[in-house]
Structure formats: structure tokens, C-alpha cells
Amino acid sequence: MPEPINPESVDLLAAGPDARVAKGGGDSLRRLLTPKFVVGAVIVVAIVLFGIIVPFFTQNPRAIDNVGLTPPSAEHLLGTTQVGQDVFAQLAHATRGSLIIGVLVGALTLMLSALFGTLGAYIGGVTDEAFSLFTNVMLVIPGLPLIIVIQSYVPKKSIFLVILVLALTGWAGGARVLRAQTLSLRGRDYVLAARVAGEKRWRIIFVEILPNLLPVMSSGFVFSIIFAILAEAGLSFIGIGATGALTWGTMLANAQNGQALLFGGWWWFVPPGLMIALLGAGLSMINFSIDEVINPKLRTVNVAKLVKEAATA
Amino acid sequence: MQILRKLGFYVVALFAAVTLNFAIPRMLPGNPVDILLGKLAIQGPVAPATRHSLELLFGSDTTGSIWQQYGDYLKAISTGGFGISVTYFPTPVITVIGQALPWTLALVGLATFITFVLGISIGTFAGWKRGTWIDSIIPATTILQSVPYFWLALVLVYFLSVGAGLFPLSGGYDVRNTSPGLDGQFLSSALYYGFLPALTIVISSIGGWILGMRNMMVSTLSEDYVMTAEAKGLSPMRVMITYAARTAVLPSVAGFAISLGFVVGGSLIMEQVFSYPGIGNAFLLAVQNNDYALMQGLFLVITLAVLGANLLVDLLYVFIDPRTRARG
Numbered sequence: 001m002p003e004p005i006n007p008e009s010v011d012l013l014a015a016g017p018d019a020r021v022a023k024g025g026g027d028s029l030r031r032l033l034t035p036k037f038v039v040g041a042v043i044v045v046a047i048v049l050f051g052i053i054v055p056f057f058t059q060n061p062r063a064i065d066n067v068g069l070t071p072p073s074a075e076h077l078l079g080t081t082q083v084g085q086d087v088f089a090q091l092a093h094a095t096r097g098s099l100i101i102g103v104l105v106g107a108l109t110l111m112l113s114a115l116f117g118t119l120g121a122y123i124g125g126v127t128d129e130a131f132s133l134f135t136n137v138m139l140v141i142p143g144l145p146l147i148i149v150i151q152s153y154v155p156k157k158s159i160f161l162v163i164l165v166l167a168l169t170g171w172a173g174g175a176r177v178l179r180a181q182t183l184s185l186r187g188r189d190y191v192l193a194a195r196v197a198g199e200k201r202w203r204i205i206f207v208e209i210l211p212n213l214l215p216v217m218s219s220g221f222v223f224s225i226i227f228a229i230l231a232e233a234g235l236s237f238i239g240i241g242a243t244g245a246l247t248w249g250t251m252l253a254n255a256q257n258g259q260a261l262l263f264g265g266w267w268w269f270v271p272p273g274l275m276i277a278l279l280g281a282g283l284s285m286i287n288f289s290i291d292e293v294i295n296p297k298l299r300t301v302n303v304a305k306l307v308k309e310a311a312t313a
Numbered sequence: 314m315q316i317l318r319k320l321g322f323y324v325v326a327l328f329a330a331v332t333l334n335f336a337i338p339r340m341l342p343g344n345p346v347d348i349l350l351g352k353l354a355i356q357g358p359v360a361p362a363t364r365h366s367l368e369l370l371f372g373s374d375t376t377g378s379i380w381q382q383y384g385d386y387l388k389a390i391s392t393g394g395f396g397i398s399v400t401y402f403p404t405p406v407i408t409v410i411g412q413a414l415p416w417t418l419a420l421v422g423l424a425t426f427i428t429f430v431l432g433i434s435i436g437t438f439a440g441w442k443r444g445t446w447i448d449s450i451i452p453a454t455t456i457l458q459s460v461p462y463f464w465l466a467l468v469l470v471y472f473l474s475v476g477a478g479l480f481p482l483s484g485g486y487d488v489r490n491t492s493p494g495l496d497g498q499f500l501s502s503a504l505y506y507g508f509l510p511a512l513t514i515v516i517s518s519i520g521g522w523i524l525g526m527r528n529m530m531v532s533t534l535s536e537d538y539v540m541t542a543e544a545k546g547l548s549p550m551r552v553m554i555t556y557a558a559r560t561a562v563l564p565s566v567a568g569f570a571i572s573l574g575f576v577v578g579g580s581l582i583m584e585q586v587f588s589y590p591g592i593g594n595a596f597l598l599a600v601q602n603n604d605y606a607l608m609q610g611l612f613l614v615i616t617l618a619v620l621g622a623n624l625l626v627d628l629l630y631v632f633i634d635p636r637t638r639a640r641g
Binding site: 230237276284 | 578586
């Protein structure tokens with residue numbers, strides 16, 4: 001049965017079985033340092049530092065003033081909101097809020113997908129069938145509507161609830177990819193050798209199999225951070241995000257409710273969205289580079305140039 | 314056999330969604346019945362039977378066992394009995410959904426189709442010309458992929474509607490001069506109003522298709538059979554399309570399920586920006602008004618639509634990938 005495949009994981013599955021296991025050590029690290037990776041890492045590190053350091057030095061992001069909706073100036077770097085709050089300060093604090101949610105959801109998602117992805121595939125048989133069916137069902141039920149329904153039933157929406165709900169609805173994609181990888185690993189000679197040598201089951205999973213899944217897992221982790229930040233922004237935008245939190249999504253929601261569009265307040269609604277897009281792009285570039293390390297087939301050469309060189313030689 | 318297995322999977326998935334819908338109100342805190350009855354009482358006198366039917370719907374009815382409740386619930390939804398909407402009181406939920414569904418189906422369906430065709434074509438070409446300048450625009454598409462739909466909608470409205478005045482600010486058609494019906498005036502108005510929402514979907518979802526297709530093309534092009542085709546001296550167009558792209562497109566088709574889920578989720582929120590008269594807008598109104606009956610009905614219908622689309626694509630897959638037929 002050809003099952004739906006995450007486009008991000010396609011290249012992993014397409015590669016031969018040997019391509020999936022990073023050869024470890026300095027070689028793959030050196031290969032990882034492509035221009036794409038460096039650009040991505042610089043963007044991500046810059047945004048993370050912005051979210052960690054800048055909030056200590058900004059004005060109070062919630063302080064109300066009577067200078068409503070003013071364009072950027074020396075005093076307010078990114079202008080003010082409808083009620084005179086400093087947009088730059090809000091952006092810094094929102095960056096922190098969104099990043100925390102993204103990273104925590106990413107970590108939780110990783111654990112869940114590792115649990116459902118590797119355990120079933122390693123044990124095999126009925127357990128695998130059941131885990132796999134569960135994963136596929138979770139994958140095919142549209143996530144955001146489900147999240148919205150769950151969120152609306154809970155009267156007090158804490159930030160941890162949002163994180164929990166996002167993780168519970170977002171792990172399936174990663175689990176699928178991990179299952180495919182584990183299936184290919186469990187039949188390898190070195191795993192069989194470990195089994196023959198009498199290693200315990202948990203040791204085979206944690207010591208023999210998991211380390212070889214690291215590249216795939218890190219790619220899944222990066223992807224679920226993007227997913228979480230986007231989903232949280234959407235939830236906050238429609239007013240059912242975490243109560244009292246300050247994230248990129250709540251900024252956008254306030255801008256929409258404050259009619260920033262009609263009054264031409266681009267400085268209010270452009271920066272948060274741009275930050276999301278930049279962070280997403282940075283993380284995806286890191287993901288590409290990881291993919292290229294795992295899957296040698298994706299490493300590109302300029303074919304036309306090679307042909308020309310061959311012709312002239 | 315193959316098809317039966319697939320049908321079986323979708324039946325299980327549908328069953329899971331229906332059961333989730335039943336379980337969520339019963340597992341989570343909060344009593345929607347009281348909230349709803351309060352709202353209904355403002356709008357008009359409430360019949361005593363309403364309380365019981367609401368309780369049935371939301372699971373605060375403790376008269377029967379949980380299995381009995383589940384049975385009643387299944388019976389109710391199988392006949393479309395999703396209850397009464399509070400937002401559009403006293404319209405039944407099923408009617409509200411019936412009015413909103415065509416808008417979203419047309420918008421998301423058309424936009425997804427355009428995106429798929431466009432994305433696959435660009436991806437094929439970028440993979441074919443791997444390593445050249447065309448290929449270097451690929452990282453840029455990831456920016457598009459990480460842009461929230463609703464934010465892109467805001468930006469487009471700001472520049473093209475508020476700024477340039479090219480497109481209407483919101484709505485699904487010209488309410489003043491046309492009325493819904495199958496005449497040219499209404500349809501052209503609907504196309505005009507739907508252009509920006511559709512553009513939003515195309516721009517923000519095309520990145521994934523391009524990237525997936527490009528990567529599969531790069532992988533496929535290193536296969537021996539492609540080299541054989543080239544060595545035979547076939548025209549490059551023929552090698553690109555009937556040899557490489559035909560194989561490379563399969564994972565994209567198979568990955569349709571996940572992509573569709575994202576597109577549907579994104580457009581739900583995007584509709585609010587445009588006040589588009591579709592499912593998304595109804596969903597968000599339901600959320601704002603604590604209209605649980607409408608919300609749950611919409612969740613089921615959205616899930617049903619997504620499952621249906623996936624089933625269709627899966628069946629199609631059996632026909633385009635000969636290997637699945639051979640195995641089955």
C-alpha cells in the first residue's frame with residue numbers, strides 16, 4: 001500500500017538504505033557546513049539572540065501611551081500600536097514567547113514521534129501494525145480544525161496547554177519517517193549481531209538504533225518547530241491561543257483587531273509575520289543541509305557545466 | 314484487494330474522527346450546555362427539550378451509559394443531526410454548513426489544483442536543470458512555505474486592496490449588485506472576489522510542491538534507466554517528462570494527504586482576513602460565539618472532505634503507479 005509521504009521526507013526514503021546512516025564524525029560535519037547551512041544558522045542564531053537578549057533592554061511592551069499608531073521614529077523604533085505600545089518592545093518579547101513554544105513543542109513532538117515511530121517498527125508484528133495505523137489516522141485527520149475544537153472547549157488556556165495540544169496533534173509526520181528508517185535499520189547486520197550477543201532490547205533501541213536516527217530526528221525537530229510556531233500564530237490570530245501570552249500570533253491578532261490595515265499601520269503587522277517567515281526560512285535551510293548530508297543523491301553538481309568541461313577536455 | 318485495504322483505512326480514519334468528536338467534549342472541562350442555554354435564552358424562549366438535546370450533543374447527559382450515549386450520537390450524526398447553531402439562531406447546523414461549504418470547496422479545490430500543477434512543473438524543471446541558477450531559487454521558496462497564510466493575506470490586502478485599490482477588501486461576491494445564482498454576472502464577481510484568497514493559497518503552498526518534486530527529480534535523474542534513455546538519444550523533453558518526471562511525481566501525489574491538511578488549516582484562518590463566506594469564517598464565528606454544535610459539525614465535515622479527497626487521490630494513485638497494481 002503506497003502510503004502518503006511527507007514531501008520533506010521523500011528524499012530520505014528515496015535514498016538507498018546505506019545513504020540513510022550518517023557516517024559519523026568530522027566528515028559529515030564538514031559536509032554540513034555548506035553556504036546554505038551557514039546562512040540558515042546565522043538567521044536562526046540572530047533571531048534567537050534577539051529573543052533572549054533584547055527583551056531585557058526594551059521599554060515595557062504593555063505600557064500604554066497616548067501616542068497611538070505612530071510610524072517608526074527614534075523614540076519608537078518600529079512605531080507604536082493603536083494604544084501607544086512600543087512595537088519594537090512587543091516584537092522582542094513576542095520573539096521570546098514564540099521561540100519558547102516552538103522549541104518545547106519540537107522537543108515533545110520528537111519524543112512522541114520517536115516513541116510511536118521506533119518502538120512499533122522495532123517490535124514488529126501486530127504492535128507495528130497498530131502503531132502504524134494509529135500514526136496514519138492521526139496524519140490524515142486535519143490538524144488545525146482538531147486543535148481549534150480542543151482549544152475552544154478549555155476555558156482557561158495556559159501556555160502549557162497550547163504546547164501540549166500542538167505536540168499531541170503534530171507528532172504523526174515525524175513518527176512515519178522514523179518508522180521507515182527503523183525498519184531499514186533493524187535488519188542490519190550490526191543490529192542482528194547485537195541481538196545475538198545478547199544485548200537487552202532497550203539497549204539495542206537506545207544505543208544501536210537511536211544514534212543512527214539522529215540526522216532524521218534533527219530534521220524532524222526543526223520541521224516541528226516551524227509547524228508549532230505557525231500553528232500557534234494561527235491560534236492566537238483567531239483568539240484561542242494562550243491567554244495573556246505575548247507571541248508573534250497575538251501581535252498579529254491585535255494588529256488585525258486594531259484595524260492596522262485600514263489605517264496604514266504596516267509597521268505593526270509586517271514585522272511579526274516577517275520574523276516568522278525568516279525563522280522558517282532559516283530553519284528550512286538548516287534542514288536542507290541535513291538532508292544533503294543524509295542523502296548523497298541530493299548533492300548537486302552543475303550538469304551542464306560538467307558536460308561542457310568534458311566536451312572541451 | 315489493494316482498493317479494499319485503502320477503503321478499510323479510510324473507514325477506520327473516519328471512525329476515529331467521529332469518535333474524537335464524541336470524546337472531546339466529554340474529556341475536557343467546561344460545560345458548554347450552560348453557556349449555550351444562556352445565549353439561547355437571550356435570543357428567545359427555550360423549549361425544555363432543547364436542554365436535553367444539547368446535553369446529548371455535548372455529553373453532559375448522564376442519564377444513559379456512555380455506550381448508549383455513543384449510539385444515540387452516531388444515530389444523530391448519520392442523519393445530519395448536528396443540532397442548532399447559536400450563531401445563526403435558529404438555523405440548523407447542517408443548513409449553515411450547506412451554505413458555506415460550496416465557497417470553500419471551490420476556493421480551496423481550485424487553488425490547490427492550480428498550485429499542484431504549477432508547483433510540479435516548476436519542480437520538474439528545477440530538478441532537470443539542477444545546479445544552475447533556476448535551482449538556486451529553490452531556497453527562496455522555503456520562505457514562502459513558512460509564511461503564515463493569514464499574514465500573507467493581510468499583506469496582499471494591504472498593498473493590492475487598501476493601497477492600489479485593485480481588489481475588494483473582503484467578502485465572496487458583490488453583495489449589492491449580484492445575488493448568488495448560476496449567471497455570468499455572479500460568477501465573474503465571485504471569481505474577482507476570490508482572486509486574492511486563491512493567490513494567497515497558491516503563493517504560500519507552492520513551495521512544498523516545488524521542493525518535493527525537485528528533490529525527487531534529482532534522485533530519479535541519477536537512476537540508470539534515465540541514463541539509458543539519454544544514451545539512446547531520446548529528445549531531452551521526452552527524457553524529462555515521460556522518463557524522469559513520471560516516476561518522480563509519485564511521492565508528491567502520495568504526499569497529497571499531508572499537504573491538503575495544511576492547506577485546509579491555513580485557509581480556515583485565512584478566510585477570516587477576507588471575511589470570505591466559507592467554512593473557515595463559519596468556524597471562527599462558531600469559536601467566537603461558543604457555538605459548539607456548529608464547531609463540531611464543521612470539524613466532521615472538514616474531516617470528511619479531507620478524507621474523501623485523499624481517498625480519491627489514493628485510488629488515482631493505483632492507476633498511475635503500475636507497481637501497486639502488480640503487487641495487489
